Amino acid sequence: MAVKVVVVGTGGIAKRHGEALVENENAEIIGAVDVDAAKAEAYAAKHGGKSYPSLFECLSDADAIYVLTPPSFRRQYAIEAIAAGKHVFCEKPLAIVPEDGKTIAETAQKKGVIAMMGFNQRYRTGYRRLKNVVASGELGEVYHFWCHRFGMGAGGNGQVQSGNWRTNVDLCCGMTIESLSHDIDLMRWILGDEAVTVTGHVHSTVVDLPDFDNNAQVLIKMKKGASAVINASWSSRIGVNSRGVLGKKGTAFVEGTDVGNNGIWCSTRFHVKTDDDEYERVEMLHDNLDVISYKAETNDFIDAIISGRQPLVSIWDGYETLRISQAILESSKKGESVHLR
Numbered sequence: 267m268a269v270k271v272v273v274v275g276t277g278g279i280a281k282r283h284g285e286a287l288v289e290n291e292n293a294e295i296i297g298a299v300d301v302d303a304a305k306a307e308a309y310a311a312k313h314g315g316k317s318y319p320s321l322f323e324c325l326s327d328a329d330a331i332y333v334l335t336p337p338s339f340r341r342q343y344a345i346e347a348i349a350a351g352k353h354v355f356c357e358k359p360l361a362i363v364p365e366d367g368k369t370i371a372e373t374a375q376k377k378g379v380i381a382m383m384g385f386n387q388r389y390r391t392g393y394r395r396l397k398n399v400v401a402s403g404e405l406g407e408v409y410h411f412w413c414h415r416f417g418m419g420a421g422g423n424g425q426v427q428s429g430n431w432r433t434n435v436d437l438c439c440g441m442t443i444e445s446l447s448h449d450i451d452l453m454r455w456i457l458g459d460e461a462v463t464v465t466g467h468v469h470s471t472v473v474d475l476p477d478f479d480n481n482a483q484v485l486i487k488m489k490k491g492a493s494a495v496i497n498a499s500w501s502s503r504i505g506v507n508s509r510g511v512l513g514k515k516g517t518a519f520v521e522g523t524d525v526g527n528n529g530i531w532c533s534t535r536f537h538v539k540t541d542d543d544e545y546e547r548v549e550m551l552h553d554n555l556d557v558i559s560y561k562a563e564t565n566d567f568i569d570a571i572i573s574g575r576q577p578l579v580s581i582w583d584g585y586e587t588l589r590i591s592q593a594i595l596e597s598s599k600k601g602e603s604v605h606l607r
Contacts (some may be wrong), residue, residue, distance in 0.1 A: 269353075269568050272297035272328040274321055274343050275335035276309035277431070279357055283332055284313040285557050286564035293568045297324035325350050330380075330571060333357065336431045337439050341366040348373045348381065353571050357384040359447045360584030362439045364592050367585040374581050381581035382567045385451045388578060389562035391553040392520035392533035396510065397456050404540050405513025411457055411494040412519075413449045415507040417530035419500025421472040421480050433475060440479040441500050442468055443591045450587045451579075452509065453486070453494050460586065461494075463487040465603040466594035471501045484594050489607060505529015516540030520551070531555040 271287055273280055276298050287293045296315040300306035306317035318324045321331070321343055331347035333340050333356045341361050347354050354374060360367040360383060374381035387393055400408055419441060420432035431437040432444065454460065464486050468479035480500035487493055506529055510519020517539055522532035533553035539546040563579075570577040593604040 268292055268294040269571050270294055270296045270327060270329045271332060272299065272315075272318075272321065272324050272330075273309065273313075273332045273334060274299045275333065275339070276300040276302075276305045277334065280309065280332075280334045282557055282560045283334060283564065284309065286560040287332075288313055289561060290564055290568050292572060293564070296327060299324070321346055325352065328352055330355065330567075336437045337362050337444065338437055341370055344370045344381075345373055348377050348379055351377060351379060353380040354581075355382050355384065355567050356581065356584060358451075358584065358587075359439070359443050359591065360581065360588055362443060364585065364589045367588045371581045371585045380567070380570050380577065382570070382577045383451075383579045383581055383584035384563065385448060385579045385583065385587075386559040386563045387448045387452055387531075388455055389559040389566070390533065392536055392551050393452055393456070393509070395536045395549070396518055396520055399518050399538055400456055400511055400513070401458075404516055404538070405511065405518060406515030408457060408511045408513045409492050410512040411453050411492065411510075412512075413453065413494075413496045413498070413507075413509045415449065415497075415509070415530045416499045416502035417505035417507075417524060417528065418502065419445065419480060419530070421475065421478060422501045424471050424473055424501070426472065426474050433472065433478065435475065438475065438478055440468070440477075440595075441498065442466075442479050442482050442594050443588070445500070446482060446484075446496060446498055446591055446594070447584075447587045449496050449498065449509070450590045451583060453496070454583070454586065456511065457488060457490075457492055457494070459488040459490045459492060460607065461486050461590050461593075462489050462607045463603050463605050464590060464593035464597055466597040468595060468598045479595070479598075482594060486590070502529075505532075507531065507533075510537075516543075522553075528555045
């Protein structure tokens with residue numbers, strides 16, 4: 267029997283999840299909830315199920331809830347679903363403040379439901395190659411992780427983007443909370459380590475939203491002794507990205523540009539060179555920011571529900587990532603490092 271899913275929040279990211287759920291033979295969308303009734307109706311008409319004015323009205327019929335709202339609403343919907351014993355998938359970030367994220371994670375743990383974070387980058391070909399080469403020991407002890415990602419995001423041209431919650435003064439949370447969550451999660455996952463000390467500087471180029479950060483420079487010290495650097499911009503007219511690691515026996519990284527895809531996330535090449543290699547090895551990738559990683563993520567979540575195992579990404583990963591994002595903002599505001607452990 268298919269896992270019955272209700273989607274809460276039918277905006278842009280919900281389209282990707284809808285595509286992925288429809289193609290999973292073990293899942294069925296039975297309901298769509300949105301504050302905009304017309305959007306919920308259109309979503310249900312395309313992906314299946316009925317539209318509902320509230321989660322309460324369809325909660326009893328569901329097995330799992332996809333919480334895809336703007337971050338400021340995720341706690342209320344996630345807690346409502348978990349309290350009813352439903353499995354929950356939450357898009358990133360888990361919330362805006364760590365306290366809300368911790369409440370969601372603790373509630374899910376107590377109820378014994380599957381609760382998963384939407385860190386789809388873990389399912390991308392390039393980043394899995396990077397994770398695997400680190401885990402294999404080919405590079406020796408890894409002592410540094412870097413992420414350089416530049417492109418145009420919400421408010422990139424310095425103006426409030428009409429119709430986008432990311433620059434809506436009542437809903438926005440900034441790039442560090444929302445988008446850097448992916449990079450922070452990749453750092454934690456690839457290194458298999460936790461952040462100890464965070465030093466950050468954030469900046470806004472949006473005239474009417476001076477507190478809306480869309481640029482960030484971050485230095486992180488990890489528990490096992492490695493360092494990490496994240497340098498990110500949502501206001502770069504050129505899109506380019508590079509994420510990689512330095513090890514005592516080798517170096518590896520994934521890179522891409524905005525030629526034909528998204529400059530912040532497109533991966534076109536995987537590079538690796540160890541002490542045993544005479545030449546650098548370069549693997550060409552076709553790893554665009556498309557629905558493929560969302561399908562893999564969805565398959566993991568649905569299978570975890572059916573089999574009773576834990577998925578690759580837990581709700582606690584969302585909480586730990588949110589702690590680091592908040593520490594970056596705190597460090598920038600105070601002009602000093604923030605200690606997490």
